[in-house]
Amino acid sequence: MSNDAVASRSTADPTSVDEPPSLSPCNGAPAPAAGQSWFPKGSALVKATDWNDWRWQMRHRIRSVDRLAEMFPELGISEGLRAAAARFPLAITPYYASLIDQCSTMDPVFSMSVPNGREIWNPPFLRDDPLEEDRDMPVPGLIHRYPDRALVIATTACAMYCRHCTRKRVTSSRESRISETRLRRSVAYLRSNPGIKDVIISGGDPLTLPTDALEEIVKAIRSVPSVEIIRIGTRTPVTLPMRITDELVAMLQKYHPLWVNTHFNHPVELTADAARACGRLVDAGIPTGNQAVLLKGVNDDIEVMERLLRGLIRIRVRPYYLFQCDLVPGVEHFRTPLSKGIEIMEALRGRMSGLGIPDFVLDVPHGGGKVPLLPQYVVSASPTHTVLRNFEGMLVSYPEPYAEDMGTSPLRPFAGPARVCDLLSGQSSVIRPHSTERHNRRRLSAPQQRTRPERGRQVGMITGDITSTRDRNA
Ligand SMILES: *Cc1c(COP(=O)(O)O)cnc(C)c1O
Ligand code: SF4
Numbered sequence: 001m002s003n004d005a006v007a008s009r010s011t012a013d014p015t016s017v018d019e020p021p022s023l024s025p026c027n028g029a030p031a032p033a034a035g036q037s038w039f040p041k042g043s044a045l046v047k048a049t050d051w052n053d054w055r056w057q058m059r060h061r062i063r064s065v066d067r068l069a070e071m072f073p074e075l076g077i078s079e080g081l082r083a084a085a086a087r088f089p090l091a092i093t094p095y096y097a098s099l100i101d102q103c104s105t106m107d108p109v110f111s112m113s114v115p116n117g118r119e120i121w122n123p124p125f126l127r128d129d130p131l132e133e134d135r136d137m138p139v140p141g142l143i144h145r146y147p148d149r150a151l152v153i154a155t156t157a158c159a160m161y162c163r164h165c166t167r168k169r170v171t172s173s174r175e176s177r178i179s180e181t182r183l184r185r186s187v188a189y190l191r192s193n194p195g196i197k198d199v200i201i202s203g204g205d206p207l208t209l210p211t212d213a214l215e216e217i218v219k220a221i222r223s224v225p226s227v228e229i230i231r232i233g234t235r236t237p238v239t240l241p242m243r244i245t246d247e248l249v250a251m252l253q254k255y256h257p258l259w260v261n262t263h264f265n266h267p268v269e270l271t272a273d274a275a276r277a278c279g280r281l282v283d284a285g286i287p288t289g290n291q292a293v294l295l296k297g298v299n300d301d302i303e304v305m306e307r308l309l310r311g312l313i314r315i316r317v318r319p320y321y322l323f324q325c326d327l328v329p330g331v332e333h334f335r336t337p338l339s340k341g342i343e344i345m346e347a348l349r350g351r352m353s354g355l356g357i358p359d360f361v362l363d364v365p366h367g368g369g370k371v372p373l374l375p376q377y378v379v380s381a382s383p384t385h386t387v388l389r390n391f392e393g394m395l396v397s398y399p400e401p402y403a404e405d406m407g408t409s410p411l412r413p414f415a416g417p418a419r420v421c422d423l424l425s426g427q428s429s430v431i432r433p434h435s436t437e438r439h440n441r442r443r444l445s446a447p448q449q450r451t452r453p454e455r456g457r458q459v460g461m462i463t464g465d466i467t468s469t470r471d472r473n474a
Contacts, residue, residue, distance in 0.1 A: 051094070054236075054243040058159065058208065062092040068114065075103040080117015088168055088330050089161045090115055096160045096239045099268055108266040108298040111334075112162055118333040119163065128169040130327040132367035141178055142186045145369055148197045152186055154178050154217055155204040160239035162263075164295055164334045166326040166363075171204055177213060187220045194226035202233040207243050215251050222255045230255060233291070235263040241277035249284040261289045261320060265299050267307040275315040282316045289320035292358065294341050295334040302347045309348070309356040319358035324373070326363055338362065338373060346375045350391025382424040383407055392438065395431040397423035 050056040062068050065085050069077050092113045099109040105116065136145045143151040157175035158165075165171055178186075190196055199221050206214055221230055232252075236243040252258055260281050264270065281288045290312050292299065299305055309319050322344070325335040341360040348357050361370040380387040383406050385397045400406065418428035432439065 046094075052242050054240055054245070057093045057095055057240055057242060060094050061159070062094075062097060063090060065090070065115075068092075071097065072100075072103050072114075075114070078117055080120060081115050084115035084117055084119040084163075084330070088115070088119060088163070088165075089171055091158065091161045093159050093240050095241070095273070099271070101268075105297060108268060111298055112164060112265065112295070113160055114163070116163060116333065119330040122329040122332055126327050126329045126332065127365075128328065130365045131166075131363055132365075133167075136367055139182070139185045139189045141182050142189055144189075144193070144196070145367060147195055149200065150190065150193075150196045150198075151200040151202050152178070152217070152221070153203055154201050154206040154214070155209055157208045158203065158205040158239075159208055159236055159243070162235070164293055164325065164331045166293075166323075166328055166331070167204075168328060168330055175204075175208075177209055178217065183217060183220055187224060190221065190224045190227060196226065197228040198231065199227050199229075200231045200233055205234050205236060206232055207234040207236040207240075207248070211245075211248050211251050214248075218252070218255045218258075229257045229259060231259045231261060233261050233263075237262045237274055237277040237281070237288075238264050238269050241271070241273040244277035244280050246280070249280050249286075252281075252286060253284045256285060259287050259289065261291050262317065263292065264290050264308060264312060264317070265292050265295060266304065267311050270308070270311040270315065278315045278317050288317045290317050290358070291321045291323060292319070293323045293325060293334075294336055294344070294360070295325070296336045296340075298334070300336045300340050300344075302344055305344055306348070306352060309358070310352065313353065313356045319356055321370070322358040322360045324360070324362040327365060342373055342375055345373075346391070349375075380420055380424055385424050385426050387420055387423045392436040393433045394436075395420065395423060397426065397429045399426060 062071055065077055065082055068085075068090070069075065096109065096113060100113075101107050101109070103110060103114075105111045133143045133145075136143050138144055141153040143153070145151075153170060155175070155177040156171055157177070158171055161171055190199065201217060201221070206217070209217075218230060218232075221227055262278070264274070278288055292308065294300055299308060305322075312319050322341065324338060324341055325331050345357075345360045359372045360374065361372050363370050377388055377390075378386060379389050379395060383400065385399050388396050388398060390396065418431050420431070422428040423431065
């Protein structure tokens with residue numbers, strides 16, 4: 001990939017790297033002395049074959065504050081950082097650590113992976129399980145919230161523990177996978193509830209399991225005839241892209257229809273390795289979606305969000321959800337007001353391809369499930385017309401299907417500029433903003449086609465008839 005969505009910081013390309021990948025943790029940091037660590041700048045200590053081996057990456061994760069201090073010598077280890085690391089699990093793959101550019105919360109990868117003292121400060125309304133998942137578990141580890149879907153927690157382990165994780169009560173330093181008994185009970189539950197058509201294998205991160213262990217789970221779920229689709233939720237394409245091996249994909253392919261949702265939050269995560277991992281999934285016929293989390297200081301910015309979303313569709317990953325942070329401890333410093341998400345959705349619609357626009361959702365407290373939030377597009381409504389606004393601020397009247405009894409507008413024709421109520425009564429069909437990029441383009445491209453001045457509509461071309469006022473030039 002040569003586009004700018006694929007960050008130049010990508011380290012390991014198995015097709016072209018002979019040299020061991022070098023890593024420069026934190027720009028400007030003096031390189032640690034040779035032998036001091038296993039991936040110092042320019043070091044020859046890591047072989048490319050190791051670096052590209054997901055098991056090597058898993059074994060060499062940064063799992064302690066001491067290791068963190070060793071890897072990032074100029075990182076001040078505060079008491080707060082120690083406390084945060086003691087409270088919530090810490091793990092960073094060497095690959096993901098290699099994407100850190102500066103040891104500062106200005107750096108998105110740093111923010112998402114390195115413990116922060118602010119995780120310890122938590123207002124009283126935060127709960128370990130705000131979505132009451134534990135109360136929707138008919139079988140331990142199986143969450144049945146919606147009529148047709150269930151979520152199975154396959155493991156408590158993740159390659160990298162996101163500091164913003166919503167399921168911190170599940171992910172833990174005691175990394176354990178679903179037991180055979182639990183799996184059997186989960187499958188029995190799915191069999192006795194044939195209304196469940198869609199099973200999400202989640203965690204933790206199921207792709208931290210060895211392929212054969214994962215296959216046992218997928219196969220068991222696939223053996224239930226009423227299950228139509230299987231989804232896997234995994235962040236490995238982002239934090240451990242070398243996990244997406246040909247062997248893994250060949251296994252998954254046997255259990256179609258199978259979907260994957262991953263979790264990119266920032267364009268710097270869209271490396272060549274990540275693009276290759278997603279490409280492998282998609283090439284195997286596995287539709288891949290993205291579930292981002294809106295995080296203060298990471299992606300709560302329209303420019304960053306747009307680069308992320310455009311980058312995702314370029315690597316054939318469909319932005320599915322943009323999540324509002326849940327009310328769990330440890331993430332308060334990442335939480336944005338709901339208005340931020342709505343503002344971002346407003347900016348995206350019209351500005352970029354609909355394929356790249358996710359749904360902004362809030363998983364509501366008390367287990368109510370996901371609720372989409374979006375700006376208001378319906379401005380007003382009457383029995384005969386609905387008034388909508390577009391991203392430019394144009395107001396358009398949409399006539400309802402004609403019915404004898406829909407009544408007529410009590411409003412009398414009005415000679416002045418069209419008002420919203422004139423759109424509601426069908427006396428006018430559009431109110432245009434004075435000047436938009438699109439209108440200016442129209443004016444320049446086809447002036448001869450214009451039958452009336454651009455602002456003609458605004459000064460109210462009023463007739464009383466519903467159909468004749470539909471603006472066929474619009
Ligand atoms: C999010 C979620 C699902 C899936 O919801 P979709 O909106 O279909 O993606 C299913 N079960 C639980 C418990 C969930 O949190
Ligand atoms: S990968 Fe998912 S489950 Fe694991 S820590 Fe990140 S958000 Fe939590």
